[in-house]
Amino acid sequence: MTKTMKAVRLHEFGGPDVLLYEDAPQPEITAHDVLVRVHAASINPPDLYLRDGYRALPPEWQPSPTFPLILGTDVSGTVAAVGKDVAGFRVGDEVFAMVRFPEDLMKGSNAYAEYVSVPASELALKPAGIDHIQAAGAPMSLLTAWQFLVDLGHDAPNPFQAFSHAPIPLDGKTVLVNGAGGGVGHLAVQIARLKGAKVIAVASGKHEALLRDLGADTFIDYTKVAAETVAKDVDLVLDAVGGANMERFLPIIKQNGVLFLVNPLGFSGHGQAAERKIIVSSTQVRSNGAQLAEVGRLLDDGTVRVVIDSSYPLADASIAHRRASEGSIQGKIVLITA
Structure with missing residues (x-):
């Protein structure tokens, strides 16, 4: 008889109300898998895009999944069972992960x-110095910041460009982080600072005190002044926001500097960048347990911390998604299952 569990599932694409808390079959594991009893799972932008059917993408890129599906990639929990070929994990271990991403980008990675x-x-083993809520908030955002700024960690083909993304040495550089109050942004601020950069954080005014506490040297409130009108001579811009007019940052970047785009869709400044010898680069974050273990040590000793915007019971996933859609998120939104 198939074991059941509670899960949040989609039976159709749409707004937050299509998220249904219901019984679902408990997953089975292969010889190389670990069954994790989830204590917390965080919300990331791909969850919102998939729930909506990726309607912003061209029709040929939109998913045609088999319903019902379960959203979510980021989890923290306890090992409930291990496959016969698994080494390094035991039942009862506290662990965290970004699950099968981007492999399951269009069908859900089953974290909710x-x-x-x-x-x-x-x-990776969960850092002992943080709780499950903080650990669940880390994987996708932290791996994104780490793979963009420090170590790509893989040689998979890049879906966004013909060349491989390559981080640059940050020591002594000036780094501007756009969207510094969000999930990726607030971690990128800390990592850039850790690696020796001077950091300019761009966010709304509500985030200023936090971002200065996290290590930002300069803060720009984009609701009062456009960052590109006051910042100058920047070595690297990490744009964690995306959307229209990302090329506006090119004039403030030094010749031979770099512009890293977390969401590059819609960027139209390649010609301008080439004229000024600015490298424009993006990459797709990928699951990586070894990297999580490495950066987990920074979470464990408090060198890097995950900020939690809010948390909700798993049954209230639709409410959490509405909060995520409101914008001005400070850090991460987390669903608590146990």
Whole structure:
């Protein structure tokens, strides 16, 4: 008889109200997987895009999944079972992971549930110095910031460009982080500072005190002044926002500097960048248990911290998604399952 669990599932694409808290089959594991009893799962932008059917993408890129599906990639929990070929994890271990991303980008990675099957290679021991809520908030945002700024960590083809993304040395550089109050942004501020950069944080005024506390040297409130009108001579811009007119940052970047785009869709400044010898680059964050273990040590000792905007019971996932859609998020939104 198939075991059941509680999960948040989609039976159709749409707004937050299509998220249904209901019974679902408990996942089975292969020889290389670990079954995790989920204590917390965080919300990331791909969750919102998939819930909506990726309607912003061209029709040929939109998913045609088999319903019902379960959203979510980021989890923290306890090992409930291990596959026969798994080494390094035992039942009872506290762990965290970004699950099967981007492999399951268009069909959901099943994190909004009481149990999830995770490839052992994507799993890391949860840092003892933080709780499950903070750990669940870390994986996608932290790996994104780390893979953009420090170590790509893989040689998979880049879906956004013909060349591989390459981080640059940050020591002594000036780095501007746009969207510094959000999930990726607030971690990028800390990592850039850790690696020796002077950091300019761009966000709304409500985030100023936090971002200065996290290490930002300069703060720009974009609701009062456009960052590109006051910042200058920047070595690197990390744009964690995306959207229209990302090329507006090119004039403030030094010749031979770099512009990193977390969401590059819609960027139209390649010609201008080439004229000024500015490298424009993006990459797709990928699951990586070894990297999570590495950066987990920074979470463990408090060198880097995950800021939690708000948390909700798993049953209230639709409310949490409405909060995520409101914008001006400070850090991460987390669903609590146990």
